[in-house]
Structures are given as C-alpha cells and as structure tokens.
Amino acid sequence: xxxxxxxxxxxxxxxxxxxxxxxxxxxxxxxxxxxxxxxxxxxxxxxxxxxxxxxxxxxxxxxxxxxxxxxxxxxxxxxxxxxxxxxxxxxxxxxxxxxxxxxxxxxxxxxxxxxxxxxxxxxxxxxxxxxxxxxxxxxxxxxxxxxxxxxxxxxxxxxxxxxxxxxxxxxxxxxxxxxxxxxxxxxxxxxxxxxxxxxxxxxxxxxxxxxxxxxxxxxxxxxxxxxxxxxxxxxxxxxxxxxxxxxxxxxxxxxxxxxxxxxxxxxxxxxxxxxxxxxxxxxxxxxxxxxxxxxxxxx
DNA sequence: CTACTAATAT
DNA sequence: TATATTAGTA
Numbered sequence: 078x079x080x081x082x083x084x085x086x087x088x089x090x091x092x093x094x095x096x097x098x099x100x101x102x103x104x105x106x107x108x109x110x111x112x113x114x115x116x117x118x119x120x121x122x123x124x125x126x127x128x129x130x131x132x133x134x135x136x137x138x139x140x141x142x143x144x145x146x147x148x149x150x151x152x153x154x155x156x157x158x159x160x161x162x163x164x165x166x167x168x169x170x171x172x173x174x175x176x177x178x179x180x181x182x183x184x185x186x187x188x189x190x191x192x193x194x195x196x197x198x199x200x201x202x203x204x205x206x207x208x209x210x211x212x213x214x215x216x217x218x219x220x221x222x223x224x225x226x227x228x229x230x231x232x233x234x235x236x237x238x239x240x241x242x243x244x245x246x247x248x249x250x251x252x253x254x255x256x257x258x259x260x261x262x263x264x265x266x267x268x269x270x271x272x273x274x275x276x277x278x279x280x281x282x283x284x285x286x287x288x289x290x291x292x293x294x295x296x297x298x299x300x301x302x303x304x305x306x307x308x309x310x311x312x313x314x315x316x317x318x319x320x321x322x323x324x325x326x327x328x329x330x331x332x333x334x335x336x337x338x339x340x341x342x343x344x345x346x347x348x349x350x351x352x353x354x355x356x357x358x359x360x361x362x363x364x365x366x367x368x369x370x371x372x373x374x375x376x
Numbered sequence: 377c378t379a380c381t382a383a384t385a386t
Numbered sequence: 387t388a389t390a391t392t393a394g395t396a
Contacts, residue, residue, distance in 0.1 A: 188389090229389060253380065268379080273389055276381070 187228035
C-alpha cells in the first residue's frame, strides 16, 4: 500500500504565494512521510477481512477521532522533544499557554491587548508559518503571574471560514461548541471562543432568515451551493467510494480577488480538518456569505 | 460534572 | 461591535 495521493500539493488556494520557505519543516523531521502512513480516517483492514478474522469492526473513525489522535501525537511530542529542533518547533507552536499557533495553518490572530493596546492596534499573529508579526512579547515574561489572560481572539476570514465549513459539515444540531472546536482543529482555540462565535453566528443567521432578502451587499462568494460538482481535482467522491483521504485538498479558492489572504498553508499535522463539502446531513447550514462577517485581517 | 446557551460584561 | 465571561440549565 504505497499509493497515495500526492500529499504535497494540496494547498492550493487562490493566493499566489504560500510562503513555504518559512514553514516549520522541522515538524516533519523524523516523521514518516504521508505516503508511509495509513490515513487515520481509514480502517486498517477491510470490513470483510475483519469479519473473516472475527475482528470487531472498527468504530468508524471520524474526523474527531483523527483529531484526537493528532492531539495525542502532539502531546507526546511535547513531552518528549527528541531534538532541539523538535523542541524549537514545539516552542514555535506554543510559546505560551495562550493561543498563538494553529495546528494546521490558519492564521490565528489576536488583538493586541492587555497592557496597553487600547483600541486600534491589532497585533496580528500569522501562525501559518512565516512569523510575520509575532505577538509583541511573551505574556509570561511580564510577571510570574500564573493567571495569564488570553488575548482576545480575532476571527479572521480564514478562521471564520473554517468555522463556517465545520458548522456546515455538522448539522445544525451537531454544531455545538465543543465539536466545532475539535473539528476546526485550531490550536489554542477554546470552546469558549467557539461558543461565543457560534452565538453570534446563530443570531446572525436568525436575523437573516427573517429577511429572506439575502444579504445583497457584500461581495459574497460561493455562488450558490455547488450542486454536485466539485471544482477540486479530487472531488469528494460520493458515499460509496471510500477514497483514502489523508489530506484532501482544501476548498475551492472561491476567493477571486479583493483580499490577499495572508498566508495560507494547508498542512495537516496529523490530519484533522479535511476540506469539507457542504454535506449538510441535516439540511441545516448552507454556504455562508460574508454578509456582515468582514474580518479584520492584515498585518 | 460537563457542556450548551442566553445573558451580560468588557 | 466583537469577543469574553458568567449564570442557569439540560
């Protein structure tokens, strides 16, 4: 089993450059390449085989399982930094107990806050890989106060998109903070963060449903629920076809213009959030428009 | 006890 | 306004 889709070029987004140089490649040092790994989301053996050997069927791995696996992997790495490189990489990933990095990519942005960044200044932290503007300083270097306040999370367009995708992927009824948070797989993102955002999002949707007039303004994207045609090279196949997904491509870069997404590296540390298709099992959420959700996103 | 949600606070 | 925090509850 060595034939796997190229796990190399799955980060294709409208953006031109992706700043692959500054990426933390150290993460991959010593790790098996994607080609050597069996996707966590995939059963190790076929159901038939399992049955033949009286092996209890695997509980069907879900993205959540994959996520958890990746979490434990990361945790393990944290505990046993086998090399200074790994340590450095880890340090990069989580310089402090507060959120400042993402497991996969998405630029997580925090508002400069705390000491004296009243209003206006936004210390953006692009986690993607190129440490463009890192947090002003370590929150821990101030005083040995254990109770460090997390910086305010800024829901960037990308974060929000991820959020939307996940919410769309889960049904309305499954879209609860914890699950959303887990599927988003954004390091440092808390359940509270998501809960708060979800609350707002729900209100937003409620407002909208009252006015079936559609957003109108705003450069919305997502034409209208791509029926069944996946623009992606790897279109998410229909149910019957298993498809060994390890790291599917992301979404269509329906981002024609307007914004130059900062850094968009799509790399799944150990797999977690796969590009989702708006498969709303519960006919709940649909492609969202940015209506009012403009997100500050610049460095 | 955990997590969801609405309400409220910053 | 956007996000965080709290309170009440399932």
